[in-house]
Amino acid sequence: MFKNIVFQSPTIYFGIDTVKQLGQEAKKLGAGRVFLITGPQVKKAGVLEKAMSYLQTESIEVEAHIQERDTPEPATDRVEEAAAIAKKGNFDVIIGLGGGSILDVAKMVSALMTNPGRTEDYFGREKVPKRGKPTIIVPTTSGTGAEVTKHAVFLDRTNNVKKVVASSSLLPNVAIVDPVMTLTCSPSVTASAGIDAYIHAAEAFLSKNANAITDTLALESISIITRWLGPAFADGQDMEARYQMSLGSLMAGMVLNNSGTSLVHAMAYPVGGEYHTPHGVTLSALLVACFEYIAVVKTEKMARLAKSMGEQVDSLAPREIVETLLDAIHHLIKSVDLP
Structure with a gap:
């Protein structure tokens, strides 16, 4: 097509x-x-x-x-x-x-x-x-x-x-x-902003407006953020981690701008407005539940997301793929002390 x-x-x-x-x-x-x-x-x-x-x-x-x-x-x-x-x-x-x-x-x-x-x-x-x-x-x-x-x-x-x-x-x-x-970012800001970037890339990848250009950037962004958010959170002076997170975030912003977001951000706006919680914290609290819902119609793309996070899912059944991805996301969130 x-x-x-x-x-x-x-x-x-x-x-x-x-x-x-x-x-x-x-x-x-x-x-x-x-x-x-x-x-x-x-x-x-x-x-x-x-x-x-x-x-x-x-x-x-x-x-x-x-x-x-x-x-x-x-x-x-x-x-x-x-x-x-x-x-x-x-x-x-x-x-x-x-x-x-x-x-x-x-x-x-x-x-x-x-x-x-x-x-x-x-x-x-x-x-x-x-x-x-x-x-x-x-x-x-x-x-x-x-x-x-x-x-x-x-x-x-x-x-x-x-x-x-x-x-x-x-x-x-x-x-x-x-x-x-x-380099002067606090650990909490590093975590919140980093998860925001991850969700930008992941939601844009799952968006109905996604295309070959945004998909390529999104998957590379997810791979980078999965690998480097933890090190940047653990040591704010780690220049390699800061470099990679800046690159991953930039790519995520580019796909956000061209493909948009979906359910996680849609839910985060009323919640954040009511409770005045930091944007990344709100998103992280909603992410797994929203993706579990989206997975019903996005199984193939969920598999590609899981692979970009380093998960081996080729031999798994569709439901197992989704569970593997959600576990990986949960681990990423908890590794930087977010809800």
Whole structure:
């Protein structure tokens, strides 16, 4: 059967010390003044200062906005605050430096600089009519894949639910994925973000929108994360583990952006919105039960998932394959102290 494929992605720079290209890439996008959105932990770790130096080397004026938040996902009112500052400053380029929540804020702030209204006006699919200001996204965790997606997730305080803005207009111009930026991640963030990446790849692989390109990336991502999440969790300074997890997370983000997710994420949004639990923790608690349900119609793909996790399933009956996969997933989750 023939299947037409559209694959969306920003320009990606991946590897050790690629963050040093931040100033050059901003310059290419016409940056004279940059609005850099980050979080307090990134500033505390010294990562913000390093990033700003690469911009200032190119004679780019930088204003850093430290985004405070009181919920796991950024609330829409926090986005409006940042957007108001950005509009007043009339910046040329928006940079997001941090974990997934920070990166989502940066993408939405960019969109609000060229589109009217508020974040709530754009919940749903393809409702942002115009691209925002040019964006460069630099993740400091290995998990959300926000640097290569058109999605941004926010807490709607009015209804106490998590909602998504999903629009091609939010896709960043440039993603800089430097494993060095993740060395300051705590074990808990490493675990939560890492499981999030695993689920992005696995759900996208099982999605009805999957294709040959996303399947190939998804299976390689799952193999990498299965092998390297434990070492990254055990020793945050293990550069090989950080490198591999950054790569696995990047691949997972790419397949998420092009194939989407399914039941696990659909269940996680109302649960996370109600109880304000970290996204990765919510996902891990739901994963095995949801996959057991999905397995009824996805047995062949479940077998390929199991193989990508290193399991030998060729001689097993369909139900045994599913049980082997679920056991492997359960072991991965428990190996990093998640529920």
